[in-house]
Amino acid sequence: MALSTSLLVIEDLSLSFSESQVLKSICLTLDKGQIQAIVGENGAGKSSLFKCIMGIISPSSGDISFLGNRIQNSSIREILTAGISMIHQELLLIPELTVAENIYLGREFSEGQFWGISDINGRVQQLFDQYGLDIPVDIPVKELSIANQQIVEIMRAVSQGAQVILMDEPTSSLTDVEVKFFGQLIRTLRDAHVGILFTSHKLEEIFEFADVISVLRDGEMVGTYDVHALNARTLVQKMVGRDMADFYPFTETIPGAVLLELENVGLSGVFEGINLQVRAGEVLGLAGLVGAGRTDIGQSMLGIKPHTEGKMTYLGKEFTPKHPAEAIALGMGYLGEDRKELGMIPEMSVGENMTLGLMQFFQKFQWILPNPEQAKTKELQTKFNIRVKSGQQKMEQLSGGNQQKVLFGRMLINNPACMVLDEPTRGIDVVSKFDMYQLIQEMKKDGKGIVLISSDMTELLQMSDRIVVISKGKQRGELLRKDATAERVLQLAL
Template sequence: MSASTCALRMRGISKTFPGVKALCDVTLSVDYGRVHAIVGENGAGKSTLMKILSGAYLPSSGSTEVNGVEVRMRRPADAQRLGIRMVHQELNLVPDLTVAENVYLGRMPRRWGFADRARMIRDVEVVLKELGASIDPAARLGDLSISQQQLVEIAKAYVAGPRIIVLDEPTSSLSEHETAALFRILRRMRDQGLAIIYISHRLKEVLEIADDVTILRDGNLIETRPAEGISASEMIRCMVGREVTNVFPKTPSRIGAPVLRVEGLGDGYNFRDIGFEVRAGEILGLTGLVGAGRTELARAIFGLAPVTAGRIEIDGREVRIGSPAAAVRAGIGFVPEDRKADGIVPSMSVRENISLPVLRRMSRFGRVSLGRDRELAARFVRELSIAPPDPERRIDLLSGGNQQKAVISRWLSTGPKVLILDEPTRGVDVGAKAEIHRIVGELVAGGLAVVMISSELAEVLGVCDRVVVMRDGRACAPLERAELSEERIMALATGEEAA
């Protein structure tokens, strides 16, 4: 393959759904041996364009050429036969199969008529090592964290030997360390002559990895240009049509007394001897590499997993939390990392999703007061600027950022004293990130205590008052804001500096 050869050309692509024009006359040209980034807010048309490329949607108009030949893809299998592979943000894996079986799903190598599991495990072990992932190929996929499953999804596409590979938010649940390892692989794939389409809301990463950038807004092509010479602020202005001055704003707040304190907390496997406190009006950051135990710790505090050692205090009093219901009664709210699987009920409306944990409170004689239910949802739709402002709309029809605001609203409806946010801006666009952090800033200014788990160091440095770095299930003493730097956090996360 020549690096100058055009791998993909989509001309005049439009797509109309009932009442909505998702794409309008979009043209995209991608060369072999290049990383081509596509950026834009949620709803800009990125996913629709990629679904047309993958054969999931037929365009309303326009044409597609692969390797100079016009093609018409009616189903995903057509795209795969042409060497097009997708790495979706929402994972397409089977939890009950092993890692190796997932990587080779649909095309398992055979020996004597049976699946050659030994070969699969050997091959996948090599690929995962290249990706910098310490994952056992024989492990059950459902036992892995979301970030580890993301690496398996990338390995699955890589092993298939694609000519064009599309990565949709591939680093949304990866730490800086894993992201650097992934970029090494992408550069190697690019140098091998693959055409790589890279979709991300993390503009710093786009500037680091991309050779070319296409910007979409409201279903329209704004511009395509070389990545060299473009700045993040220029991209943001083109994406949103306005200036977004600070994606991670720090809202001033008055720090009060400790609200949540954990001492010597452990679960016997994922984390041990964890101790920290979170004060009213404070955002405590919890960061570290993938597999450090951050999410497992948060789930245990919220009663989703057992604790075998240590104690949890709320307002100075020890509490026993054996279930999420007990956590809510103690004053703890939890926004999970995996919005699709654990955060929303897709078939329900925005109103029904918001009021789920407080239905008993709004009931009388076993019947929910619909008036109070609607009033509660309308208040949060208004206060958190959920768009479109229709509480009766199915939540899965909203953008990722607005779904996340609805999930935050759900836990705010319980009147929490402390709110745990696990990757709160994962997979949302730059405008929604700024909006979510504005909301969180207002909450802490009002006296709420917040624990924020994030793999994005710019986010951690931007909004947190103190930061706890985890490594191999242990935590360092909280770092004050004045002590924070990317280098210091990474040194603690990788073990270069003793915790």
């Protein structure tokens, strides 16, 4: 009977926030040992669906049952205990505690006995061995890479006996190699009959990992499909409701004057000997593995991390910004990879976040100005298809991808001549990515100089006129677009 293999059954689930309906009569089934991708555009309702399952928000109507028992009125704790866990985007580990302590957190006294540190270490080691994980169990979690921290969180769920694990954009901060490993891990979980729901905006991994794909559009379930029944084109069609054009636009331009020049620039202990030029009308890609120093170099260009060696020149003048507000005032733009740390103020409205201006944001003290740019804000909102109810809506209520779009729009309000975009499309759906690529092309034609940092190799190869490869804080080489291939970039990066 079909019932016996179902872990989670959702029927007719609806959710509203005040006047807007976010989920509409959703039906979904997750089976034992199944990996199911939930895909949809930014704001489609993926994270909200997960929060309903976890009891973080209460649906307006509908049924959720787990192993045949209704759970939609249960508390988060009851749902965890029943066997459903969620891996959040912001990891919920305690940085100072060890790996093993984090995994056993809150359960030192359980199963009728008190677990001492050595018991805990031993048990976690056993679990890690079972899953072929090579992570030390007795070091503080803060010493691990993000990818390994995420694995610790997944293993915490496993050790708590989770039979269903929800993962909201689990791979968005992982490198290609880490994504491969993550794939192996979830397959091992599948073999252990765990059911997994995950979201992602990266089509390749959706097709690589998922057994079935459920598509959400505007809060409605379009359908659930066997992975072999879809291809990239038909999937996007279902997500968007129409056919999509050519994915990577690229325009040949003849680069103009040098806007920004780095001569032997370094930041002691972080990177050194960087020589590069950003010219008007070109996209300069910075390639490298995560941790190579690309973000640090980008941040030096803005004075977020002022350089300590060498010389920077901007528009022909020596340029030593000590603070991003200085660089922005001179016409630099910046979109950071971490929107929480270097971007938005979650408690403030979308309108305020946008018109606050990047400069004021960095100056902090020069608070909200009356809004002279309302029209511009509106224009950008339409251009990017930013889904907000009104400019008054709080930033924290926006879906992840829409927050990113607001920040991109905000950067453009200043009309910068030269800009650094660090992982600009992270968390952005396929349609908006296309919009953003198009916009980058337009800016390029407009004579702007763009530094693009991206871990998405295809994106970097397709969008860049030139690529500078960074590894371990040093410049390893430069490739022209016509000579750049993934292999050559990796060869230099390794």
